[in-house]
Amino acid sequence: MGIGDIWNLVALQPMTNVLIVLSHYLFSNFGLAIIALTIIVNGLMLPLTLKQIRATKAMQGLQPKLTELQKKYVKDRQKLAQEQMKLYKESGLSPAGCLVPLVIQMPIWIALYQSIMRLLAVTPEDFLVLSQSLYSWPLVYSTLPLGGKFLWLNLASADPYLLLPILVGGTMWVQQKMVTLITVDPKQQAQNRLMLWMMPLMFGFFTLQFSSGLALFWVTSSVIRIVIQYFVTGWGGLIPERTGKQAAQDKKRKQQWPGFKKHP
Numbered sequence: 001m002g003i004g005d006i007w008n009l010v011a012l013q014p015m016t017n018v019l020i021v022l023s024h025y026l027f028s029n030f031g032l033a034i035i036a037l038t039i040i041v042n043g044l045m046l047p048l049t050l051k052q053i054r055a056t057k058a059m060q061g062l063q064p065k066l067t068e069l070q071k072k073y074v075k076d077r078q079k080l081a082q083e084q085m086k087l088y089k090e091s092g093l094s095p096a097g098c099l100v101p102l103v104i105q106m107p108i109w110i111a112l113y114q115s116i117m118r119l120l121a122v123t124p125e126d127f128l129v130l131s132q133s134l135y136s137w138p139l140v141y142s143t144l145p146l147g148g149k150f151l152w153l154n155l156a157s158a159d160p161y162l163l164l165p166i167l168v169g170g171t172m173w174v175q176q177k178m179v180t181l182i183t184v185d186p187k188q189q190a191q192n193r194l195m196l197w198m199m200p201l202m203f204g205f206f207t208l209q210f211s212s213g214l215a216l217f218w219v220t221s222s223v224i225r226i227v228i229q230y231f232v233t234g235w236g237g238l239i240p241e242r243t244g245k246q247a248a249q250d251k252k253r254k255q256q257w258p259g260f261k262k263h264p
Contacts (some may be wrong), residue, residue, distance in 0.1 A: 008133065011111035012118070016133045017140055019115055024143040031150025034116060034213055038220040041112060042228075045105055049225070053232045056179055058093050109221075116213045119146055120156040148213075155213035162208070164215040169204030171222035176200065178229045178236035 023033035073080035118130045148155045180192050207215040
């Protein structure tokens with residue numbers, strides 16, 4: 001049995017058949033099935049997601065100290081690496097703590113993506129591939145073929161009104177902004193700005209090319225991550241905290257002007 005067969009057996013087949021069953025119980029609506037399965041998968045991966053968010057938040061707390069080390073050992077890269085590892089060890093953190101949960105989640109997202117694409121089969125060859133992934137459940141065969149209509153969308157093709165690309169890019173921008181590390185390092189700031197705009201624009205562009213079913217999955221995932229991120233860290237980088245100097249100025253204005261309200 002090859003790697004492709006194993007992947008199909010343990011990932012694609014379960015995901016594909018669960019989507020069909022969900023569609024059956026959700027009024028034969030494949031769009032609702034995509035949303036429901038995305039919510040279920042996010043729920044199952046919640047412990048990993050929380051671990052990733054908390055690790056990222058902890059890394060943000062270390063950022064001022066890391067910046068000091070970068071300035072102190074700007075000409076000694078080896079010493080800088082040693083001091084950074086020492087700081088991570090003392091704080092009980094590891095840079096991999098932010099990445100490992102994400103790496104573990106990636107195969108699940110890939111399986112969900114491929115399952116959606118299989119179920120949106122439009123050619124005889126696609127249907128042949130889909131037939132090889134179906135369980136011999138009467139419910140599965142009685143539910144097929146799945147309807148491709150959801151709201152104004154044809155889930156097998158791109159959104160003609162461009163609303164989904166905007167939603168995909170917008171929700172990914174909000175999510176990325178919330179997790180952007182606050183730093184005083186100009187190089188890091190430039191890199192953060194690049195990532196803040198590059199990922200949303202790239203996925204928004206992909207949405208112009210890919211099926212609306214996949215875009216629906218992306219939007220749902222981003223909204224769920226925004227909600228989780230908010231309950232763990234608040235709005236994060238979306239609404240930067242005011243500095244001590246700004247807070248003191250607010251307090252002084254409030255004393256001088258009773259009607260003054262502090263802005264977030």
